[in-house]
Amino acid sequence: MRKRRENVYLDNGATSFPKAPGVGEAMCQYIERVGRNVGRGSYAPAMDAAGQVLSVREKLQKLVNAPSSRNVLFTPGATWGLNLLLHGLLRPGDKVLTSPMEHNAVLRPLEQLKARGVEVELLPCTGRGELSLDGLEEKLTSNIRAVVLTHASNVSGNLFPIGTVGRLCRARGIFFLVDAAQTLGALPVDMTDMGIDGLAFPGHKGLLGPQGIGGLAVTDALAAELEPLVSGGTGSMSESLHMPPFLPDKLEPGTLNLPGIMGLGAALDYLLEQGEELRQRERKLARHLWYRLKELDGEGLRVLGSDDPYNRVGVVSVDFTHADNAEMAFRLEQEYGIQTRCGLHCAPLAHQTLGTFPQGAVRFSIGPFTTFGELDYMEGAIEALL
Structure with missing residues (x-):
């Protein structure tokens, strides 16, 4: 595992950070x-x-x-x-x-x-x-x-x-x-x-x-x-x-x-x-996030949602099948500086539909200022914890 990074923010589904310049x-x-x-x-x-x-x-x-x-x-x-x-x-x-x-x-x-x-x-x-x-x-x-x-x-x-x-x-x-x-x-x-x-x-x-x-x-x-x-x-x-x-x-x-x-x-x-270039980059980041997590699917976590990476936004939630989701989210932040959102995400019926109620899930969500390197780092951190 590479050196710990500080403040890898992957909770843009809650609010974007950083904000646009100006x-x-x-x-x-x-x-x-x-x-x-x-x-x-x-x-x-x-x-x-x-x-x-x-x-x-x-x-x-x-x-x-x-x-x-x-x-x-x-x-x-x-x-x-x-x-x-x-x-x-x-x-x-x-x-x-x-x-x-x-x-x-x-x-x-x-x-x-x-x-x-x-x-x-x-x-x-x-x-x-x-x-x-x-x-x-x-x-x-x-x-x-x-x-x-x-x-x-x-x-x-x-x-x-x-x-x-x-x-x-x-x-x-x-x-x-x-x-x-x-x-x-x-x-x-x-x-x-x-x-x-x-x-x-x-x-x-x-x-x-x-x-x-x-x-x-x-x-x-x-x-x-x-x-x-x-x-x-x-x-x-x-x-x-x-x-x-x-x-x-x-x-x-x-x-x-x-x-x-x-x-x-x-x-x-x-x-x-910024125009379409910024949106294209964000869509590429969204797919990169999904691919990184799908590589771990079945290895101690389950990736929720569609298997079509082109029919998604930059939000991917996972259910850790052999560990407590809240503990894993806590360790990701404490040990690797990765900030996520754990819980029911104000959508209880969605979690019932996805089979993650009442335990919830850990959500990773990108923004236009997320880097591809941060997502690769995230995958390595999860793999190390698993």
Whole structure:
């Protein structure tokens, strides 16, 4: 085993690190040099800040091909966006289809809604966590209000056939909601082409921005059906006690996280500057991670998820078959400096599907700044522990 490395960070599935160059500087510059609110003042610095916020909206709109910049809303993260979608859309008597591979950001709101009379049906998945499309068209009947799916599992790393499902939903007038927490920034997402009505995403993962800022992109048809989950001041229609009926104000009450938006804007500038080259490198890293771990499959660990390295994101979880997963994750950090995520990953039904409940698994997840050498080092460390 080669010399111990310090801080080999393989937990980008939780949050990217390091952030894109310029993120911290942009946040600091706003706090120290601007500091004004937007939508509440007509003086020059406030108007300049509003222009910067609009610029970030426009960049996100182009990134996901949303209908317009006003259809892009800022949220504290993907969880908040998913709650806005689910609680804002579903009513007693509605039926929604989802999968057992979802994060608790989907499953917990749906569990609350079940208690209020919403019917939830889980679509079938294989033991590797792959969505089965058999019989899906027959399930998409007129009584289905929405389908909500992850774009990629935060446990198995499997990509879901979002485009296929979305186009089926659109042809039948069913709302299609997507959790892009593990994909946006790393993979192309096109709302129009994929038939997506509501897209929730964080700023702090694939987009390489700060924590506490994310987004929600919606079609006009979906926005018209959404009831605001939170109400308050918007700086518009202040004479009314009702939320404005237009976007983004309808779903964006209160003071925005302006430092976070500025940081996210800097991250988007970096991603745009790097272009496809950065995304190609990340996809190569994702496959390299999978190949390194698959070389050890059956030698004291089991690699979860699809066996197709081209249908995955840079997330691979393993179950140590002859050792405690938490102990192995601890030893990887203590003895080799490798930082991972162990547990149930806020996705208990996914672990039940994959056969790793209740013990959980150890998750390795790369980012664009991970190196191929770090992944080779990781494989050697695991091999030594085994």
